[in-house]
Amino acid sequence: MDCITRLAKAVQYPMNGLRSAFRYEAAFRQEVLISVILLPIALWISQSFVEAAILIGSFVSVLLVELLNSAIETVHAC
Numbered sequence: 001m002d003c004i005t006r007l008a009k010a011v012q013y014p015m016n017g018l019r020s021a022f023r024y025e026a027a028f029r030q031e032v033l034i035s036v037i038l039l040p041i042a043l044w045i046s047q048s049f050v051e052a053a054i055l056i057g058s059f060v061s062v063l064l065v066e067l068l069n070s071a072i073e074t075v076h077a078c
Helices: 003-022 026-045 049-076
Strands: none
Touching: 003 026, 003 049, 026 049
């Protein structure tokens, strides 16, 4: 039972962080919206699996960098 509780909390904490970033960070919301719009287009225009992986990776990296930036701004404000 302890393992399941720990796993549930390990999933819950990052989801709370993503929810908070989406709720309070306008730039993160904009980048998610742009990714939702452009991701199907990227998959449609990609010629191979490698191209699709690179395009998806670029969307994910933009979102990760925005989360890191938001975290740094939050820590700096404290």
